[in-house]
Amino acid sequence: MLQKTSHFLKEANYIGGAWVGADSGETIDVVNPANGQRIGGVPKAGGAETRRAIEAAQEAFGSFRKTSAAERARMLRKLHDVIMDNQDALAELLVMEQGKPFAEAKGEVGMSASYVLWYAEEGRRIYGDTVPSPWADRRIMVTKEPVGVIGAITPWNFPSSMLARKLGPAIAAGCTAVAKPASQTPYSGLAWGVLCEEAGIPRGVVNIVTGSASQIGDELCSNPLVRKITFTGSTEIGKLLLKKSADTVKKVSMELGGNAPFVVFDDADLDRAVQGAIAAKYRNSGQTCVCTNRFFVQAGIYDRFVEKMVEETKRLKVGSGLDDGTQQGPLIDADAVEKVEEFIADATSKGGKVVAGGSRHALGGTFFEPTIITEATPQMRFMQEEIFGPVAPIFRFEKEEDGVALANDTVFGLACYFYTSDLGRAFRVMEGLRYGLVGVNEGVITAVEAPFGGVKESGLGREGGHQGIEDYLDTKYVCIGGLGL
Numbered sequence: 001m002l003q004k005t006s007h008f009l010k011e012a013n014y015i016g017g018a019w020v021g022a023d024s025g026e027t028i029d030v031v032n033p034a035n036g037q038r039i040g041g042v043p044k045a046g047g048a049e050t051r052r053a054i055e056a057a058q059e060a061f062g063s064f065r066k067t068s069a070a071e072r073a074r075m076l077r078k079l080h081d082v083i084m085d086n087q088d089a090l091a092e093l094l095v096m097e098q099g100k101p102f103a104e105a106k107g108e109v110g111m112s113a114s115y116v117l118w119y120a121e122e123g124r125r126i127y128g129d130t131v132p133s134p135w136a137d138r139r140i141m142v143t144k145e146p147v148g149v150i151g152a153i154t155p156w157n158f159p160s161s162m163l164a165r166k167l168g169p170a171i172a173a174g175c176t177a178v179a180k181p182a183s184q185t186p187y188s189g190l191a192w193g194v195l196c197e198e199a200g201i202p203r204g205v206v207n208i209v210t211g212s213a214s215q216i217g218d219e220l221c222s223n224p225l226v227r228k229i230t231f232t233g234s235t236e237i238g239k240l241l242l243k244k245s246a247d248t249v250k251k252v253s254m255e256l257g258g259n260a261p262f263v264v265f266d267d268a269d270l271d272r273a274v275q276g277a278i279a280a281k282y283r284n285s286g287q288t289c290v291c292t293n294r295f296f297v298q299a300g301i302y303d304r305f306v307e308k309m310v311e312e313t314k315r316l317k318v319g320s321g322l323d324d325g326t327q328q329g330p331l332i333d334a335d336a337v338e339k340v341e342e343f344i345a346d347a348t349s350k351g352g353k354v355v356a357g358g359s360r361h362a363l364g365g366t367f368f369e370p371t372i373i374t375e376a377t378p379q380m381r382f383m384q385e386e387i388f389g390p391v392a393p394i395f396r397f398e399k400e401e402d403g404v405a406l407a408n409d410t411v412f413g414l415a416c417y418f419y420t421s422d423l424g425r426a427f428r429v430m431e432g433l434r435y436g437l438v439g440v441n442e443g444v445i446t447a448v449e450a451p452f453g454g455v456k457e458s459g460l461g462r463e464g465g466h467q468g469i470e471d472y473l474d475t476k477y478v479c480i481g482g483l484g485l
Ligand SMILES: NC(=O)C1=CN([C@@H]2O[C@H](COP(=O)(O)OP(=O)(O)OC[C@H]3O[C@@H](n4cnc5c(N)ncnc54)[C@H](OP(=O)(O)O)[C@@H]3O)[C@@H](O)[C@H]2O)C=CC1
Pocket: 153, 154, 155, 156, 157, 158, 180, 181, 182, 183, 184, 211, 212, 213, 214, 216, 217, 218, 232, 233, 234, 235, 237, 238, 240, 254, 255, 256, 257, 258, 288, 289, 386, 388, 414, 458, 459
């Protein structure tokens, strides 16, 4: 482990600027998915600790809301610099707890820094309005104000950047935060406490608690001091949090599950489509909410696409994220491996053919062979369920409208991708697909400059872009009379 990595490896919670354990003294073990070895333990905090964190955030909000946007931008620029100065150490910590290849982890940490820098800039452009008054003797204006204390709950697959795209706009807007990272990957989240200290973010502005998800979540959702919940994770948990937040009418942002289609038309650039397909399927070993879940390939190009996809998939290097050249790390845990095996068994029992991979990798543990299944049909589970692993089902279709209809046949609506060389088709398909994110001839499209989010059961709200800060602001209308005009 790099010397700097141990500097960021905190086995305590960050509340009101202090590093503390759980009231009970209990801890949760954290395991390296590449070798099953225990990395360490983090506090198993609950409702009481969360309440104290919320109260610390509320106290800090009283003064933080009065800082100028320029001052908060300066803090965020410093935070960006501290992240980038420690990119390798933060990436190593991320690989240790989550398993992704070092290059991907370094990219995620870089993305975290980019979100922070983007909102350093956006925070200075929170404009209001002065509106021509309907009354000669009054003036009216509209201002934007920080909502207050926000609760942030993040997943294990991007434990750094998912927190960045919540803390970035929150701090830029003048809010304060209580964050709960995923129990399987708490260290990248706790490291934000160290980063905030070194960036001079005032004590209590950012608080980070680990432990009982339900107890922490219940306190965040029910405590009236918390004015917004921002969540990234499964649709199942998102719906639960939505319900729990209703009693105190909180703002909510939900980045939930996906079921991304990847549609290849006969007129696509085949090499470009396969390159995009590999990236869109196997990033983070298929464990991203925007990974392709279903490939729909038009009949005229199907066989050539399968042949090239198999060739490229078999080239992927599976190994520990810290080994040079690794392109596919382990899955997060044994449950993830069993779920992938269930999807493969279901497909083959219904006529699917495994033409690449299909089994646990020779490395053992939670390593799994990148897998391709052809002759996929809508009767198979992965037509409607998110795989969240390195399995690429390839469906065949005949007409353009059939491809669009199949792509839209899901309750989800996060990311989708399609490849064509025909401009008219590009606009027909782009406008026909019901998704929040659309890649046209591209397989990886996330950017801090663009609003990230889904429609239907993939979520509510947007993160990134100028839109991403709106959810941290309240709009206030002011009417001023008695001016003797
Ligand atoms: N749309 C998007 O941007 C993203 C969506 N996802 C989706 O999330 C899923 C995989 O991620 P995963 O982390 O397993 O998702 P989960 O929804 O299981 O967990 C996400 C977070 O929610 C917490 N949580 C779990 N139960 C509760 C509860 N009752 N109250 C409060 N918090 C709770 C977890 O804590 P703990 O770890 O302690 O259980 C974790 O921090 C996939 O469906 C994926 O598509 C993932 C990433 C991004």
